[in-house]
Amino acid sequence: MTLRLLHSADWQIGRVFSQFEPDDAAALFEARFQAVERLAALAVEHRVDAVLIAGDVFDAQTVSDKTIRRLFNAMQGYVGPWVLLPGNHDAALAESVWTRAHRLGAIPSNVLPCLRPEVRVVGDRFAVLPAPLVQRHTYGDLTDWYANAVTPEGLPRIGLAHGAVQGVLPDDIDSANPIAADRAVTARLDYLALGDWHGSKRIDDRTWYAGTPETDRFKANDSGQALLVSLAGADATPEVQPLHTGRYRWQQRDIRLAVPTDLDTALDTLAAYAGDDVVQFRVSGTSDLSGQRRLQHGVDSARARVRALVYDAQDLRLEPTEEDIEALHADGYVGEVLQQLRDEQSGPEAERARDALVILARMLDDLAERPSVKT
Ligand SMILES: [Mn+2]
Numbered sequence: 001m002t003l004r005l006l007h008s009a010d011w012q013i014g015r016v017f018s019q020f021e022p023d024d025a026a027a028l029f030e031a032r033f034q035a036v037e038r039l040a041a042l043a044v045e046h047r048v049d050a051v052l053i054a055g056d057v058f059d060a061q062t063v064s065d066k067t068i069r070r071l072f073n074a075m076q077g078y079v080g081p082w083v084l085l086p087g088n089h090d091a092a093l094a095e096s097v098w099t100r101a102h103r104l105g106a107i108p109s110n111v112l113p114c115l116r117p118e119v120r121v122v123g124d125r126f127a128v129l130p131a132p133l134v135q136r137h138t139y140g141d142l143t144d145w146y147a148n149a150v151t152p153e154g155l156p157r158i159g160l161a162h163g164a165v166q167g168v169l170p171d172d173i174d175s176a177n178p179i180a181a182d183r184a185v186t187a188r189l190d191y192l193a194l195g196d197w198h199g200s201k202r203i204d205d206r207t208w209y210a211g212t213p214e215t216d217r218f219k220a221n222d223s224g225q226a227l228l229v230s231l232a233g234a235d236a237t238p239e240v241q242p243l244h245t246g247r248y249r250w251q252q253r254d255i256r257l258a259v260p261t262d263l264d265t266a267l268d269t270l271a272a273y274a275g276d277d278v279v280q281f282r283v284s285g286t287s288d289l290s291g292q293r294r295l296q297h298g299v300d301s302a303r304a305r306v307r308a309l310v311y312d313a314q315d316l317r318l319e320p321t322e323e324d325i326e327a328l329h330a331d332g333y334v335g336e337v338l339q340q341l342r343d344e345q346s347g348p349e350a351e352r353a354r355d356a357l358v359i360l361a362r363m364l365d366d367l368a369e370r371p372s373v374k375t
Pocket of ligand 1: 056087088089162195196
């Protein structure tokens, strides 16, 4: 009978998104529990034999008791086995988030945290070989023991580990924690379920990163998924199908303003963002004041529509045109200040000069709009 597993990882429950405004940060915090609820529903829908979570279930050892309890509540929709592995963020220290969860009595009987590297048979269907991190960083390969691990005859051997497959991933991964690239072969595993890399990624036929079920950073390609793994029998190659689980779409956009149509591109891009987008929007290059005004309007209106938006115009240089300055009615002393700020944008105080220029332009604008006031 086909063994079906749902492979997930890097839930990072309790993650605080302090780079965003508080209401947006709270929604992103909540979204991680909702992703677990969706995983439970998928586990039921696909009638899996177990759900495997390859580490970093919790984002930190210090998450609140309430967060711990809420996580296990979010798992209630699926009553089959959940096999949980500590990662670098929630390592199985002597005193850890796991020992606290245990003391709280929060862990249901169908949830199996694997705090020790020992074979466990799950539901008489397969043997899992967990390689829990017991500290945040290790420099030895915690999956070394797999090769000599004895598992019951006839049961699939499923590895569960958290770390960096050597020689395959770019080096900006979360932590050291090396895993040999050929581990599935050398340890005769039917499947090796990995975590730490936040996008879904195939290493070989039997070795996959699931990625995080809810994206949590801008650089995480193919995140927001879980893997449905089907093993038809002994020696069969696993069939691995990504299932969509994520809600929010994290996107980063850099637009350089050089020719007039670049501003249209920027405005069109902003206008296309929708409610579940989490956006980092950067502009650089140069703009005149009227362009800057339209851009700011586009940003403000997008900000009120999307989940979260971070706007970075640090490298945008303002070049007021003669028309801009004329429209501001800035002659005499104010006109000189304006010219000075314009020039200072290429000096050491560039950022302050640009900010001052924007503020001054806005004030002059406001004054110009009031008919009774002459500048
Ligand atoms: Mn990790």
